[in-house]
Amino acid sequence: xxxxxxxxxxxxxxxxxxxxxxxxxxxxxxxxxxxxxxxxxxxxxxxxxxxxxxxxxxxxxxxxxxxxxxxxxxxxxxxxxxxxxxxxxxxxxxxxxxxxxxxxxxxxxxxxxx
Amino acid sequence: xxxxxxxxxxxxxxxxxxxxxxxxxxxxxxxxxxxxxxxxxxxxxxxxxxxxxxxxxxxxxxxxxxxxxxxxxxxxxxxxxxxxxxxxxxxxxxxxxxxxxxxxxxxxxxxx
Numbered sequence: 495x496x497x498x499x500x501x502x503x504x505x506x507x508x509x510x511x512x513x514x515x516x517x518x519x520x521x522x523x524x525x526x527x528x529x530x531x532x533x534x535x536x537x538x539x540x541x542x543x544x545x546x547x548x549x550x551x552x553x554x555x556x557x558x559x560x561x562x563x564x565x566x567x568x569x570x571x572x573x574x575x576x577x578x579x580x581x582x583x584x585x586x587x588x589x590x591x592x593x594x595x596x597x598x599x600x601x602x603x604x605x606x607x608x
Numbered sequence: 609x610x611x612x613x614x615x616x617x618x619x620x621x622x623x624x625x626x627x628x629x630x631x632x633x634x635x636x637x638x639x640x641x642x643x644x645x646x647x648x649x650x651x652x653x654x655x656x657x658x659x660x661x662x663x664x665x666x667x668x669x670x671x672x673x674x675x676x677x678x679x680x681x682x683x684x685x686x687x688x689x690x691x692x693x694x695x696x697x698x699x700x701x702x703x704x705x706x707x708x709x710x711x712x713x714x715x716x717x718x719x720x
Binding site: 498529534535536537538539542552584586596597599600601602 | 612614617648649650651652653656696707708710711712713
């Protein structure tokens with residue numbers, strides 16, 4: 495089984511709809527991240543969480559919110575989806591200490607907002 | 609915030625050729641990372657660099673942490689078709705432990 499899973503893998507929604515992307519991990523890591531990837535661009539950080547009670551905005555948090563329901567779960571919500579939020583979304587996890595340099599990514603969720 | 613410039617944006621090479629790509633930063637990083645993303649997958653870490661001047665290899669891949677701490681390069685020797693994918697550099701500053709800034713990626717195509 496994959497260590498970092500994302501659901502759904504693909505989602506098509508309409509402008510104005512609220513949607514939630516979910517991420518679960520079995521690696522026992524404290525730190526979790528949400529990124530978006532657009533064609534020709536790198537990964538841009540949306541939100542990150544260093545433990546269950548810690549939530550931090552990344553570089554492009556506007557229009558998004560997150561919830562860290564447990565150490566293993568970190569969900570990303572779009573309260574009112576808009577077309578320019580069409581992108582590939584990745585969840586990632588990392589451990590503390592020197593190995594925080596290694597982020598383990600999920601397989602991604604492809605979101606299309608019509 | 610810091611910016612990473614990764615080049616080239618894309619490369620089309622023949623199997624067996626060597627490949628070189630690099631990243632430059634507007635600020636100093638204390639860690640440089642190189643990831644590879646296969647089609648339909650999330651990025652996977654290839655090499656992590658922790659010290660200025662450090663040269664590290666992982667099979668046919670070699671990466672270096674620039675002396676100025678503002679750049680890094682990745683070389684792939686004797687490319688093979690499975691090297692196809694998007695390669696990302698990422699940098700991390702001291703004050704943002706666990707957070708990395710990513711370059712825009714280099715898309716590599718290898719022709720058999």
